[in-house]
């Protein structure tokens with residue numbers, strides 16, 4: 001069954017790492033829906049959230065291929081782990097004298113915010129799941145969506161586990177440790 | 186110890202065990218070349234940087250050690266890409282060092298600037314752009330580690346000119362590779378149990394032996410395994426040599442040009458044991474009809490290979506040798522004579538069609554040349570083949586009993602591979618009798634390396650299988666394009682004279698009786714001999730499973746073969 005898989009990927013914060021990950025998905029013809037990257041609570045470690053359409057075998061292959069990148073520290077497919085998924089959008093919508101209050105009402109219903117007001121347009125900021133943002137977009141369309149920008153999905157699993165603290169980032173290793181550590185392949 | 190980056194480069198290579206590098210100088214790598222003279226390194230001056238990478242590859246495949254190639258920035262680096270991609274596809278451990286323009290010039294389209302780490306991203310296991318001398322030793326130590334560990338592969342290190350020129354302290358101990366911990370890759374005990382169950386219950390099992398046997402050093406244990414459980418073994422092209430060809434359990438090569446009985450065995454087997462092979466499409470043919478009756482066990486070090494082409498019932502991710510060591514004690518001794526005898530009976534039909542058993546037509550056939558070469562060298566040569574028909578005939582008719590005695594470009598199918606790879610192999614194993622077996626087309630792609638042979642005074646031999654065609658492509662045109670020979674006939678030079686022009690020895694052979702004497706003369710001669718074997722022009726490799734076709738529907742050599750008349754000069 002093909003569905004959207006969400007991967008949380010910890011990588012070394014080094015030049016070119018994003019390129020390596022993106023190149024892998026392109027080369028293997030995996031279909032990325034969104035990829036976000038940013039710093040973590042830990043210096044030298046970045047975190048990517050990658051949403052990708054795949055079946056189960058495909059998802060396992062993606063994980064295996066990610067581990068083959070030397071700069072990748074940890075990969076987790078959190079698709080079936082209880083998680084909070086968020087996307088952020090800013091939507092510039094046409095707003096006339098008459099439509100303005102209608103739009104404001106919609107903004108309230110969706111718990112979005114107006115972050116800029118111009119004579120003939122508004123900028124709305126909304127955070128939520130992709131579905132929720134899609135729905136808001138749907139109801140705003142009739143008013144005239146002028147421009148939109150979205151961050152793509154970011155994700156974090158619920159509860160206390162995980163985070164980068166448990167990750168071994170380039171631990172000192174002697175060649176005799178080889179059995180325990182490996183550049184996968 | 187304060188050193189220049191260039192000195193650190195050689196110091197590190199020497200400490201990693203490199204004794205020979207294959208290279209070609211230029212502006213951006215000049216500081217490194219200057220420093221090289223002070224280190225115990227043999228530098229082999231190639232004639233094209235592609236040759237350097239194939240030599241490093243041949244060196245690695247012949248010896249199991251990491252091969253090293255060196256080139257300058259820009260065109261020197263881009264010339265390496267074919268060899269890097271070849272090593273990537275066939276899991277060969279090489280380290281490529283390239284010079285790069287000064288770090289302050291990067292991004293400014295400086296003279297001979299190419300983003301070679303960008304270019305080689307998808308064809309290296311890993312690569313580095315090094316802009317500071319401090320980073321050279323760590324990059325080299327890590328590169329050697331990555332190239333040789335897990336599933337081997339090529340690593341490229343691009344070093345800016347200023348990083349070669351500036352100085353710093355060499356901190357060797359601080360440069361130790363620090364790999365990340367990976368989550369548990371240990372095979373599950375349940376996987377072992379299930380594998381054992383399948384093995385011990387199978388009535389028609391078959392081992393598919395691949396290149397991974399050699400890479401893992403599992404030759405001995407695979408043999409013990411096969412003998413104990415009485416299971417026949419089929420080889421991939423790159424697996425050839427990992428299990429002795431003369432062993433009664435060895436069936437021969439599988440796949441597109443594999444033996445007919447081997448492919449039949451695969452289709453009839455009830456269990457396939459894939460040992461260090463990756464179910465390449467030239468091995469499986471049509472996936473939907475592949476081995477329909479067989480359960481499959483895949484022992485493989487690279488998790489991304491599992492369920493890639495063929496869905497398997499049990500996957501054990503790990504080093505083949507380690508996994509087999511764990512499994513073997515619980516494998517029941519078996520007697521599978523019935524299955525093995527039934528396979529042997531299939532060979533009768535094939536023998537009738539085998540060109541070796543046909544009456545002498547007076548024509549010289551490539552398959553005869555290979556057969557005689559095998560005979561004359563007692564099967565002990567280290568053969569390096571190029572890509573095409575001759576490559577398949579070599580795989581079919583040279584019987585390899587020793588591991589690492591056949592070196593060939595399988596995954597990328599790189600024409601021009603044989604001559605430089607044979608040079609690398611000879612330098613890695615000076616005591617081996619090395620033969621390059623190469624087509625008239627592929628030879629002309631890298632024949633400039635005859636110059637390298639002459640300059641290095643190497644003693645290897647070259648058998649050109651000269652059919653006047655890009656034979657393998659001609660064969661496809663014959664079978665699938667109504668004999669419309671678009672761009673496949675070749676007008677060739679006099680190869681023997683060409684060899685002489687380089688100060689080597691050249692001979693030409695046109696008849697069967699002249700084959701063995703020519704081979705023996707080449708063996709007795711100190712120095713390289715190039716033999717131009719002028720063979721039947723329109724012969725084809727049989728059997729053949731058309732690309733994507735069913736393994737059991739092979740195109741067979743007509744029996745008995747009507748001898749095809751040699752066509753007029755192309």
Ligand SMILES: Cc1cc2nc3c(=O)[nH]c(=O)nc-3n(C[C@H](O)[C@H](O)[C@H](O)COP(=O)(O)OP(=O)(O)OC[C@H]3O[C@@H](n4cnc5c(N)ncnc54)[C@H](O)[C@@H]3O)c2cc1C
Pocket residue numbers: 274275276335336337394395396397398400401402420421422423424438439440441442443460461462463464465467468484485486487490503504505506572573576577594595596597598599657
């Ligand atoms: C003209 C032409 C025709 C060809 N026809 C045929 C043909 O008829 N039959 C055929 O077989 N091939 C044929 N090939 C070659 C084919 O394309 C593949 O290159 C070949 O089948 C690959 O063999 P392999 O899987 O054993 O080796 P590789 O491609 O090198 O794969 C080795 C596998 O072993 C794994 N491995 C590595 N180290 C270990 C370890 N320590 N432990 C466990 N696993 C490990 C690797 O991860 C990899 O999956 C042809 C090629 C050409 C150019």
Ligand SMILES: Cc1ncc(C[n+]2csc(CCOP(=O)(O)OP(=O)(O)O)c2C)c(N)n1
Pocket residue numbers: 571572573574575576597598599600601623624625626627628650652654655656657658
């Ligand atoms: C670099 C490269 N270009 C093109 C091909 C496609 N190709 C595969 S086999 C072949 C013909 C090889 O001819 P030759 O070297 O004469 O060997 P023969 O098949 O005649 O034995 C060609 C062109 C290739 N494998 N590699």
Ligand SMILES: [Mg+2]
Pocket residue numbers: 573624625626650651652653654655656
């Ligand atoms: Mg030819």
